[in-house]
Amino acid sequence: MSNTKNNIKYKAPLSHQLNPGHSACAGCGMIIAARLVMDTAGPNTIVTNATGCSEVTTTQYPMTSFKMPWIHSLFENPAPMASGILAALKVKGLEDKVNVLVVGGDGATFDIGIGLISGMWERGENTLYICYDNEAYQNTGYQSSSSTPFDANTTTTPPGKKSSGSQQLKKDMIGIALAHNLPYVATASVGNTLDVVAKVKKALSIKGPKYLQIYCPCVPGWGIEPKDTMNVARSAVQSGFYPIVEYIDGELVSKKSAQGGSALGGVTKKVSIEEFLKPQKRFKHLFKDENGKLEIAKIQKIADENIEKYKLI
Amino acid sequence: MNKILEGSRAIAETIKNIGVDVVSAYPITPQTHIVEELAKIKADGEANFEYVRAESEFAAASIVEGASATGVRTYTATSSQGLLLMTEVLYNIAGMRLPVVMTDANRAISAPINIWNDQQDVMVVRDAGWIMLFGETVQEVCDLHVLAYKVAEQMMLPVMVNLDGFVLTHVVEPVNIPEAEKVKKYLPKYNPKEFLDVNNPLSFGAFVTPEHYMEIRKELYDDIVASEKVMIKEMKEFKKIFGRDLNLIEYYGDKNADTVIVAMGSVLGTIKEAVDELNGKPHLNPPLRKGRKNSVGVLKIVSFRPFPDSEIAKILFKAKNIAVIDKSLSLGQEGIIATEIKRALSGEKKKIVSYILGLGGRDITKEMVKGVIHGINKEKNRVVFVGK
Numbered sequence: 001m002s003n004t005k006n007n008i009k010y011k012a013p014l015s016h017q018l019n020p021g022h023s024a025c026a027g028c029g030m031i032i033a034a035r036l037v038m039d040t041a042g043p044n045t046i047v048t049n050a051t052g053c054s055e056v057t058t059t060q061y062p063m064t065s066f067k068m069p070w071i072h073s074l075f076e077n078p079a080p081m082a083s084g085i086l087a088a089l090k091v092k093g094l095e096d097k098v099n100v101l102v103v104g105g106d107g108a109t110f111d112i113g114i115g116l117i118s119g120m121w122e123r124g125e126n127t128l129y130i131c132y133d134n135e136a137y138q139n140t141g142y143q144s145s146s147s148t149p150f151d152a153n154t155t156t157t158p159p160g161k162k163s164s165g166s167q168q169l170k171k172d173m174i175g176i177a178l179a180h181n182l183p184y185v186a187t188a189s190v191g192n193t194l195d196v197v198a199k200v201k202k203a204l205s206i207k208g209p210k211y212l213q214i215y216c217p218c219v220p221g222w223g224i225e226p227k228d229t230m231n232v233a234r235s236a237v238q239s240g241f242y243p244i245v246e247y248i249d250g251e252l253v254s255k256k257s258a259q260g261g262s263a264l265g266g267v268t269k270k271v272s273i274e275e276f277l278k279p280q281k282r283f284k285h286l287f288k289d290e291n292g293k294l295e296i297a298k299i300q301k302i303a304d305e306n307i308e309k310y311k312l313i
Numbered sequence: 314m315n316k317i318l319e320g321s322r323a324i325a326e327t328i329k330n331i332g333v334d335v336v337s338a339y340p341i342t343p344q345t346h347i348v349e350e351l352a353k354i355k356a357d358g359e360a361n362f363e364y365v366r367a368e369s370e371f372a373a374a375s376i377v378e379g380a381s382a383t384g385v386r387t388y389t390a391t392s393s394q395g396l397l398l399m400t401e402v403l404y405n406i407a408g409m410r411l412p413v414v415m416t417d418a419n420r421a422i423s424a425p426i427n428i429w430n431d432q433q434d435v436m437v438v439r440d441a442g443w444i445m446l447f448g449e450t451v452q453e454v455c456d457l458h459v460l461a462y463k464v465a466e467q468m469m470l471p472v473m474v475n476l477d478g479f480v481l482t483h484v485v486e487p488v489n490i491p492e493a494e495k496v497k498k499y500l501p502k503y504n505p506k507e508f509l510d511v512n513n514p515l516s517f518g519a520f521v522t523p524e525h526y527m528e529i530r531k532e533l534y535d536d537i538v539a540s541e542k543v544m545i546k547e548m549k550e551f552k553k554i555f556g557r558d559l560n561l562i563e564y565y566g567d568k569n570a571d572t573v574i575v576a577m578g579s580v581l582g583t584i585k586e587a588v589d590e591l592n593g594k595p596h597l598n599p600p601l602r603k604g605r606k607n608s609v610g611v612l613k614i615v616s617f618r619p620f621p622d623s624e625i626a627k628i629l630f631k632a633k634n635i636a637v638i639d640k641s642l643s644l645g646q647e648g649i650i651a652t653e654i655k656r657a658l659s660g661e662k663k664k665i666v667s668y669i670l671g672l673g674g675r676d677i678t679k680e681m682v683k684g685v686i687h688g689i690n691k692e693k694n695r696v697v698f699v700g701k
Contacts, residue, residue: 046509048379056520064516069509071382072518073405077375080367084335084379084387085509087363091334091385098511116375119368 014067017043022065024057027226029216029233030132031057033190034103037130037214040200041099043068046089048082050104050113051075053139054132076113078102079120082127095126099204103130106147107137109213110171121180121209128203131173131213138221142282146171149241150302151295152282154221159285164295169302177211178250184210186246190217191233195256199246206248215242223281232279238271240303243310255310273300315487320451320476321346323488324390324416325353327455329360330493331462331500334385337365337376342428343478344392344418351388362388370395374402374415381411382517384508386462389413392478393420393434400438403471407442407533409518412465412503414458418478419578419640421673429674430478431640432578435617436649442533444472444540445618449581451481451488456551456559457615459491463500463547468540470533475617477579477640479674491555499554541619561616564628567592570610572686573629575654576638577614580670580677584611584638587682609686614650622657629658634689635665638682642669647696664689667696675700 014020017038024031034054038047047070049055055072058065073081082102089095102120104113109131120127136154137143144154148166153159157166177185184206188196196214203210217224217232224232236242237256244256274296277283286292286299307313318326324347328336336355338348354360363380367373370391377387391399396417406413417435421427435445444464448454454476461472476482507515521529541561548559565581566573566588574584588609612628614620629635635658639648646652651667658665668685671677681699688697 043514044511046383046511055518059516059519061519061521061525064519066516067514069511069514070516071379071509072520073375073378073409074401077371077378077402080372080375081379081382083365083372084337084376084381085383087335087337087365087376088380088383088385090363092383115368116372119372122368123366 017041017045017066017068018058019065019067021063022058023060024053025219025226027219027224027229028053029190029218029229030054030105030134032193032229033132033196033214033216034058036190036193036196037101037103037200038066038068040197041101041128041204044097045099045101046085047071047101047103048073048078048085050078050108052105052108054103054105056139075108077116078104078108079113079117079129083120083123083125086125086127100127101130102127103132105139106131106133106135107145110147110173111145114176118180121177121182125209126207128200128210128212131211132216133213134216134218134221135170136218136221138218142221147173149299151286151299153285154282164291165282165285173213174245178247180209181250182211183208183249184247186211187213187215187242187244189215189233189237189242189244191215191230191237192244192256195244221282223284224279228279232276235271235276239273239276240307240312241273241276241299243306243312245310252310255312273303315489317485317487319346319483319485320454320481321483322350323451323455323490324458325350326490327458328388329354330491330496331459332386332493332496333362333388335363335365335377335380335387336389337367337373337380337387338389338391339367339370339373339395341370341392341395343420343430343482344390344395344416346482347390347416347418370398371402374399374406377413377415378402378406378409378411381406381413382409382509384503384505384510386503387413388415390416390418392418393422396434397422397437400441403438403441403443406471410469410533411471412462412469413471414461414465415471415473416458417473417475418482419475420478427673430480431672431674432475432477433641433672435473435475436641439618439649442471442537443618444470444537444616445475446472446616447475447577447614448481449579449613451484451486452557453559454481455488455491456555456557459496459499459555460544460547460551460559464540464544466503468536468543470536470540475578480579489557495554499550537619541616541621544616559615561621562624562628563613563615564610565613566610567608568610570608570632572634572636572689573610573612573632574636574638574682574685575612575614575650577617577650578640580638580640581611581613583677583679584682587679587686590679591683591686620653620657625654625657626661629654629663630661633664635663636668636685636689637665638668638670638685640671642696666692666694669696669698
């Protein structure tokens with residue numbers, strides 16, 4: 001019988017639910033978000049994790065960064081895994097005593113797992129789904145996903161003589177979540193850590209299926225400096241590029257103003273889209289010529305539409 | 314007590330008596346009656362397992378995987394395309410060492426689309442790391458499910474019980490459903506050492522580098538090999554409590570037969586009848602050698618994984634001709650059981666011919682079986698399709 005199963009007992013006496021020793025990049029937005037989420041959810045939580053950076057960097061055999069029960073099965077199935085976990089918790093009479101957290105990147109969420117997430121939401125189960133949104137398949141080398149923004153340079157949407165990068169618009173995952181009548185749907189940015197913590201707490205206080213999508217800059221994938229992770233995560237919000245919204249029972253209950261607010265460090269002027277795009281290599285090709293200016297104007301229009309849609313100003 | 318039941322109802326009642334905690338499934342013909350009956354059993358309050366409706370077979374397999382990892386007894390059932398859709402999860406369940414038990418109602422694979430029985434579906438997941446058992450009758454299929462949980466939970470290996478779609482799932486025949494009290498005596502409560510537990514936090518499904526991957530895979534291999542002995546032991550235990558025989562393989566017919574037919578599943582019934590007729594009427598079965606009465610035997614394979622090589626070799630070493638009947642094939646190669654038999658007998662001088670019968674639900678008649686027996690001595694082809 002098995003003595004060396006790939007199940008690891010956590011021993012290090014460290015203080016977080018997700019601890020140092022993982023192999024995430026310096027400045028990784030996802031790992032910051034993950035630590036905030038796990039610490040907020042606390043030890044009374046079971047985590048089911050999609051394949052991706054959040055899994056690969058945290059649980060390389062025979063080590064683990066997690067101090068809470070954690071399972072990874074496949075890229076697309078953390079959601080039905082959660083349904084199974086909940087069913088088992090019901091059998092044990094623990095369904096109201098243990099949080100079930102489902103986590104995955106935008107590839108797992110927007111693309112490969114979306115049907116299975118829809119199934120879990122439709123069953124109305126008491127779970128919190130966390131999407132670490134870094135807008136591409138960063139773990140496999142920066143390929144575009146349906147979360148990749150317009151004009152972004154990824155390895156499968158390279159700009160060239162006949163292309164200015166990704167020509168598809170980012171999928172409206174918030175709209176899809178709302179269409180499932182979830183009691184809680186929200187976005188957050190890792191640039192505002194207190195907001196991430198508050199939203200995880202809020203979500204876990206509500207029974208039923210919840211969705212929280214956290215904007216997480218990727219240092220190598222976006223081509224930014226590790227020191228700029230938080231700045232880029234904030235300017236995305238401040239420019240209107242990444243709307244921060246919160247819905248309870250389908251009602252928009254809060255939003256972060258594009259002009260900034262106290263929680264975003266007291267920014268009062270409207271941040272231009274260039275300010276957000278410029279530090280990122282994935283948008284560098286837009287700053288070369290006149291055509292680039294036209295493309296930037298299109299991205300500005302996307303931000304303006306967000307501002308209008310969610311009344312961010 | 315014998316009850317006259319449809320095969321699917323019999324399986325559902327067996328699952329009820331086993332006492333599973335979580336059931337999840339997605340409907341596909343010809344598995345549907347099994348999961349409908351389980352839903353009815355729950356609706357009638359005869360059992361209180363959690364029944365999770367899945368939006369695909371992929372989800373159903375993932376749901377039982379998650380539940381099993383949380384330390385409860387699980388069950389799912391599928392067929393054909395559903396099994397193929399589950400493939401990625403099935404490999405994962407085995408690699409994670411979760412003792413999930415499932416039923417596969419064997420059915421042909423698309424294209425062309427066909428809902429009738431053959432055994433191509435299960436062969437697609439042959440190497441997934443599951444113990445694979447095949448029943449000949451509804452009774453045997455029910456009994457194999459009880460054994461399946463006993464072996465699965467002991468070895469931390471998943472088990473797939475196969476039965477021929479329609480032929481067994483929809484047949485109505487007398488069955489002695491394994492009684493709940495006897496199951497209790499036979500099968501201890503599932504009490505895993507490791508599961509998802511907030512009081513004992515473990516990480517499952519770690520990322521494993523080349524440094525450790527091979528050892529973990531070899532361990533899975535070793536345990537599947539080791540499960541053969543465990544099954545033999547548990548089959549004897551089963552006999553003590555339930556009074557019925559279970560075996561990894563079974564031999565039927567003349568002990569010194571010149572020709573042995575090898576097959577798996579419900580077709581054994583037809584083959585045994587054909588063999589009885591031939592053995593009973595020598596004029597129907599002209600001798601292969603002058604002055605010698607000809608005779609035929611049948612080898613039934615119950616355990617396809619692990620494949621009981623040495624047991625099979627012991628039985629087949631006397632035979633001159635071996636006709637392997639497959640309801641599946643490796644396209645461009647031969648019948649899949651045929652390859653297994655050739656491997657188990659490597660080094661032996663035998664005439665082994667791969668016969669493909671019954672694909673996509675084509676009826677297999679006694680005449681076809683007799684034709685195989687009559688023709689094998691002169692058969693020049695390595696692979697023979699018998700459709701008429």
